[in-house]
Amino acid sequence: MPQFLLALLAGLLVPHGPVVPVPGLAPWGAASHRIIARVAESRLSKPALAEISRLLGGQTIADVATWADQIKGERSATGPWHYVDIPITDTTYDSLRWCANGNCVIGALDGQLAILSDKSRPDSVRAEALKFVVHFTEDIHQPLHAGDRGDRGGNDVKLTFLGRQSNLHSVWDTGLPAALKRTDDELVADIEQQIARRADLAKLALGSPRDWAMQSHDVSRDVVYRFLPQSLELDQGYVDACRGALMEQLVRASVRLTAVLERTLGH
Secondary structure, three states: OOOOOOOOOOOOOOOOEEEEEOOOOOHHHOOHHHHHHHHHOOOHHHHHHHHHHHHHHOOOOOOOOOOHHHHHOOOOHHEEEHOOEOOOOEEEEEEEHHHHHHHHHHHHHHHHHHHHOOOOOOHHHHHHHHHHHHHHHHHHOOHOOOOOOOOOOOOOEEEEEEEEEHHHHHHHHHHHHHHHOOOHHHHHHHHHHHHHOOOHHHHHHHHHHHHHHHHHHHHHHHHHHHOOOOOOOHHEEEEEEEEHHHHHHHHHHHHHHHHHHHHHHOO
8 A cells, every 4th residue: 555654653752642553454554755755766866865775785765764763762752743733724834833943843853854964963963964864854834744734643533534544644544545546657657747747847846844844734734624524534535525636745745855955965
């Protein structure tokens, strides 16, 4: 099954808490991070690809796309770096309130980009920053990693999705992507085709992590929660209502990951 971005599994130390997967589906994870990385990688210049390969010892960004999740158990302080809880009622971003000391995905991505850009740093440090940059650029495009309704990014919204017990965060982690019924290769091709048809790629690639998080926040407000039925019984209608936004977030993540890596490593 195709999957979307990585789940936020920060345990008791992180406000979002653990994600409850949809029964019968793989946890949100590796496939979707690799899918976005594969699309981004296919659009990078040779100089950027060469620098990535050098820093990663021959690995690709798809190979390391899940690394930031894999280390959370041993480096719990990085847990809050995967999301930012901006209330959907807010229309502006307050860094002091929602990202104190840069301890959120916006601050973490800005910080790791600065490290990656600093060629005076040891290659080992820049390689780690590269892994974080790949992962956080992808995470920031998951709507429930940026928008919150006082429910821990949808984790506290218990519901049924296509007849299965779940919660809203898990639906956006696993349920919706699986409901697209596309293989990983097909989803990569779908994203690439959408990118090829876009006339606004240059504009789409612009912006900062803060801008991207607010855009994801708006998607959570205007799509994720807007189409949530009062019955909390999500059927194919919810899938159809959210399909376009889901694919758009995949496209945005892919284009912007290419852009940040090209700007940082392509010269």
